[in-house]
Amino acid sequence: MRFELVSLPATAGALRTEVRAFLAEAGSTWTPAVRARSWMGFDRDFSREVGARGWIGMVWPREYGGQERSGLERTIVLEEMLAAGAPVGAHWIGDRQSGPLILRLASEEQKRRILPGIARGELAFCIGLSEPEAGSDLAALRTRAERAPGGWRLNGRKIWTTFAHLSDYMIALVRTSPAPEGGSRHAGLSQFLVDLRSSGISIRPIRDMLAEASFNEVTFDDVVLPEDALLGAEGAGWAQATAELAYERSGPDRYLSSFPALSAAVDPLRTVPGAEAPLGRMVARLATLRQMSLSIAGMLERGEQPAQEAALSKDVGNDFEQALPEQLRALMEPDDMPHDLRALLDDLAQLSPTFSLRGGTREILRGIIARELGLR
Amino acid sequence: MRAIILEQVERLLHEQAGVAVLRGVEAGEWPAALWSAVEELGLPLLLVPEDAGGIGLGWADAAAVWQVLGRHGAPVPLGEGMLANAMLAAAGIAPVAGFVTIGTQAAPFGRFAMQALRHDRGHVALHARDGHVPHANIAREPRDRITPGQPIAEGGLPAAWGPRATRLAMALLRAALITGAAQRALALAVDWANTRKQFGRAIGKFQAVQQSLAQVAGEVAAADVAVATAARAVDARGLHAAGFEIACAKVMAGEAGQVAAARVHQAFAAIGITEDHELHHYTRRIWAWRDEAGSERAWAAELGRAALARGGAALWADITGRDIA
Structure with missing residues (x-):
C-alpha cells in the first residue's frame, strides 16, 4: 500500500473561504444535537441551499447538473461541511455513491431525469445492502428480482437502511439468478434503481437507542420495476457495488x-x-x-x-x-x-x-x- | 533521482548490513566497511546542495532514505551524517570527510566521530573530539558524551533553519527511522504468522492474529504519511516553519512504533524475545528512538499548547491553513 501525498488545487483557498462563509451563516442556529449528527442529520432545506451553490455532484458533467470541478475540490467542500457539523445527510449518499453509480451505469434518460435533482439537493438516496440474514456476509442476501412483463418483479427485505423513510430512491443489491452450485456467491447479483413510491414497498422505521427513527426495514412485496431499473449489467452487481x-x-x-x-x-x-x-x-x-x-x-x-x-x-x-x-x-x-x-x-x-x-x-x-x- | 538513490541504499544495506552488523554495533564496534561503502556512494552528502559539492536532494528524499535505513535497523549513523553535512553546508562550511556526529551530549556514535557539530540558536560550530565518555541507549547504540576541542570552523544558519534546527531535524530523522523499523517488524511478523503452525495451521490463519497485525499496518501507514507530510513541509517552508508537521510525525511514529513493537512481540511469542532472534534489534531501536529528540509526550504537548493558545474556533482553519498548494 502506498499513500502518495497530494497537493490541493490552486482554487482550494478561495473555495474554502466561500464554503466557510456559507457555513458561518447557515450554521448559526445549529444546536449541538445537529452538529453531533452531521452526516447523520437529514435536512432537505439545508441540502437545497448546498445544491443551489453548486456543491452537490460538483464533479459531474454540466449536462447532468454538475459543475465539472475536480475530486479534490469536492473533498474540500466535504471536509468543510463535516468540520462544521453540517446536517448533510439528505444529499450525502446521492453525492457520494448513488449519483456516481448512476452516472456510470444508468441510461441516458435516467441520468437526465435524476442527476440534476440530486445536484439541486432535491432527491435523496438510501443504500439497499443489508438484510436480516446478510450483514457483513453481504453475498448471503436473499431479496430477488425476477423478469416480469415489461420489467422486473422485486420481493424480499432490506434492513438497517438509513433514511429510507425520508428518501426518494434506493439503489438495491439483489439476486437475479441463484448462485451457481459450487461457484462464487458473488455471481447472480444485480443492482436496481428503486423508486420508493412504487406500490408494494413498505417502509417501517426502526427506532434507535437515541429514540430516533434513523434507519428502517424496507419490505418489497411484488414490486414491479421498469426494465431500465436494472443498473449496469445483469449479474455484475457485486463488482459494481464494490467498485x-x-x-x-x-x-x-x-x-x-x-x-x-x-x-x-x-x-x-x-x-x-x-x-x-x-x-x-x-x-x-x-x-x-x-x-x-x-x-x-x-x-x-x-x-x-x-x-x-x-x-x-x-x-x-x-x-x-x-x-x-x-x-x-x-x-x-x-x-x-x-x-x-x-x-x-x-x-x-x-x-x-x-x-x-x-x-x-x-x-x-x-x-x-x-x-x-x-x-x- | 530519488528512486535511483533509494534502490542504491536498499541494495547496499541488503548486501552489507544485516543482523551481524547490528550485533557488532551493539557490542561496540564501528561498522567500518559499511560506512566506507556509504561514503563511496556519497550518501552523507545527499542533503548538501550540488553547488556545495553535494548531491542536492530534498528532505522528502532524505526521509525516504531514512525509512529504508530504519528497515535495516540503521546500522550506520547515515542520517546523522547527512544532517551534519547539510547544516555545515548551510552555514557556509565545507563538508568534511569522515563521520561527523551531532551534539556533544548523547552524541550518536560519538566515540567514532572525527568531529562533532554543535548548534546553538542558529550558530553552528564544528569541533574536534578531544575525548569522550561512552554511553548507550537501550538499543545499545552509542550515545556518548564528547569533550569538544577548539572549534575548527564556525558559521550561521540561514533564518529558515530557525533556532532549534537540530531538534527539529533529529525529530524528523527519528520519526522516519521508527517508521522504517516498524515496517520491518511488521514484515517479520507476517512471515512468521504464515509459517509458524499451531492447532494444525499457520497462526496467520487465526482472525485474532490477522486483526492484531492489520491494526499495526494501519498505525504504520499513518506514521509513514505523517513523516512524508513533515518532510514535504520542510522542503516547502524550511525546518523552522515545519514544526507542526514534524511534531505530528514524531507523535505518530512513536505511537505506531509502540503498537507495532507490542503486537509483533505478541505474534512471535517466546522466540521473539530471545537474544538469537533478530526482532529485538528493531523493537529496541523503536523504543530507544521514540525517546530521543523529544518523546511523543513532548511533541504532543507542543501541539496542544499551540492549539489551546489559538482556541477551538481556529483549530480547523489552522490545520487546513498549512496545506501546500
Missing part, C-alpha cells in the same frame, strides 16, 4: 464524525492541567488522517482503485473518531463541561458505536488489510 467502496470508505466522513466535539473542547481545556499532550496527540492524528484521506482522493482522481488503502484509512479513522469523545471525557468532569460540549459528548457516546459498523465493520476492514498484508 464504489474506495469512494465510500476514504472520505472525510470516516475520521471527522466527532470533530465538532474536539473544536468545542479546546477552549474549556485551557483550564485543565495536563491537557496539552493528550490534546496534541488528537491534533497530530487528525492532521495525519486528513493527509491519508486526501491521498486517497488523489488516487481516485488519477483513476486508480485504492480499495485496500481506503479500508485501512477508514479503520484508523474510525478508531480515532470513536475514541475521541472518550479521550475528551477523560480530561474533563462531565458535570463541569460547558453545556454545548456536554451535549455533543452525550450524543456522540450514543452515536459513536456506529462509526466502526457503517460502511464495513472494523472486523471486515481488518480482514481486508490482513489479506493485503499476505495473511489468510
Whole structure:
C-alpha cells in the first residue's frame, strides 16, 4: 500500500473561504444535537441551499447538473461541511455513491431525469445492502428480482437502511439468478434503481437507542420495476457495488464524525492541567488522517482503485473518531463541561458505536488489510 | 533521482548490513566497511546542495532514505551524517570527510566521530573530539558524551533553519527511522504468522492474529504519511516553519512504533524475545528512538499548547491553513 501525498488545487483557498462563509451563516442556529449528527442529520432545506451553490455532484458533467470541478475540490467542500457539523445527510449518499453509480451505469434518460435533482439537493438516496440474514456476509442476501412483463418483479427485505423513510430512491443489491452450485456467491447479483413510491414497498422505521427513527426495514412485496431499473449489467452487481467502496470508505466522513466535539473542547481545556499532550496527540492524528484521506482522493482522481488503502484509512479513522469523545471525557468532569460540549459528548457516546459498523465493520476492514498484508 | 538513490541504499544495506552488523554495533564496534561503502556512494552528502559539492536532494528524499535505513535497523549513523553535512553546508562550511556526529551530549556514535557539530540558536560550530565518555541507549547504540576541542570552523544558519534546527531535524530523522523499523517488524511478523503452525495451521490463519497485525499496518501507514507530510513541509517552508508537521510525525511514529513493537512481540511469542532472534534489534531501536529528540509526550504537548493558545474556533482553519498548494 502506498499513500502518495497530494497537493490541493490552486482554487482550494478561495473555495474554502466561500464554503466557510456559507457555513458561518447557515450554521448559526445549529444546536449541538445537529452538529453531533452531521452526516447523520437529514435536512432537505439545508441540502437545497448546498445544491443551489453548486456543491452537490460538483464533479459531474454540466449536462447532468454538475459543475465539472475536480475530486479534490469536492473533498474540500466535504471536509468543510463535516468540520462544521453540517446536517448533510439528505444529499450525502446521492453525492457520494448513488449519483456516481448512476452516472456510470444508468441510461441516458435516467441520468437526465435524476442527476440534476440530486445536484439541486432535491432527491435523496438510501443504500439497499443489508438484510436480516446478510450483514457483513453481504453475498448471503436473499431479496430477488425476477423478469416480469415489461420489467422486473422485486420481493424480499432490506434492513438497517438509513433514511429510507425520508428518501426518494434506493439503489438495491439483489439476486437475479441463484448462485451457481459450487461457484462464487458473488455471481447472480444485480443492482436496481428503486423508486420508493412504487406500490408494494413498505417502509417501517426502526427506532434507535437515541429514540430516533434513523434507519428502517424496507419490505418489497411484488414490486414491479421498469426494465431500465436494472443498473449496469445483469449479474455484475457485486463488482459494481464494490467498485464504489474506495469512494465510500476514504472520505472525510470516516475520521471527522466527532470533530465538532474536539473544536468545542479546546477552549474549556485551557483550564485543565495536563491537557496539552493528550490534546496534541488528537491534533497530530487528525492532521495525519486528513493527509491519508486526501491521498486517497488523489488516487481516485488519477483513476486508480485504492480499495485496500481506503479500508485501512477508514479503520484508523474510525478508531480515532470513536475514541475521541472518550479521550475528551477523560480530561474533563462531565458535570463541569460547558453545556454545548456536554451535549455533543452525550450524543456522540450514543452515536459513536456506529462509526466502526457503517460502511464495513472494523472486523471486515481488518480482514481486508490482513489479506493485503499476505495473511489468510 | 530519488528512486535511483533509494534502490542504491536498499541494495547496499541488503548486501552489507544485516543482523551481524547490528550485533557488532551493539557490542561496540564501528561498522567500518559499511560506512566506507556509504561514503563511496556519497550518501552523507545527499542533503548538501550540488553547488556545495553535494548531491542536492530534498528532505522528502532524505526521509525516504531514512525509512529504508530504519528497515535495516540503521546500522550506520547515515542520517546523522547527512544532517551534519547539510547544516555545515548551510552555514557556509565545507563538508568534511569522515563521520561527523551531532551534539556533544548523547552524541550518536560519538566515540567514532572525527568531529562533532554543535548548534546553538542558529550558530553552528564544528569541533574536534578531544575525548569522550561512552554511553548507550537501550538499543545499545552509542550515545556518548564528547569533550569538544577548539572549534575548527564556525558559521550561521540561514533564518529558515530557525533556532532549534537540530531538534527539529533529529525529530524528523527519528520519526522516519521508527517508521522504517516498524515496517520491518511488521514484515517479520507476517512471515512468521504464515509459517509458524499451531492447532494444525499457520497462526496467520487465526482472525485474532490477522486483526492484531492489520491494526499495526494501519498505525504504520499513518506514521509513514505523517513523516512524508513533515518532510514535504520542510522542503516547502524550511525546518523552522515545519514544526507542526514534524511534531505530528514524531507523535505518530512513536505511537505506531509502540503498537507495532507490542503486537509483533505478541505474534512471535517466546522466540521473539530471545537474544538469537533478530526482532529485538528493531523493537529496541523503536523504543530507544521514540525517546530521543523529544518523546511523543513532548511533541504532543507542543501541539496542544499551540492549539489551546489559538482556541477551538481556529483549530480547523489552522490545520487546513498549512496545506501546500
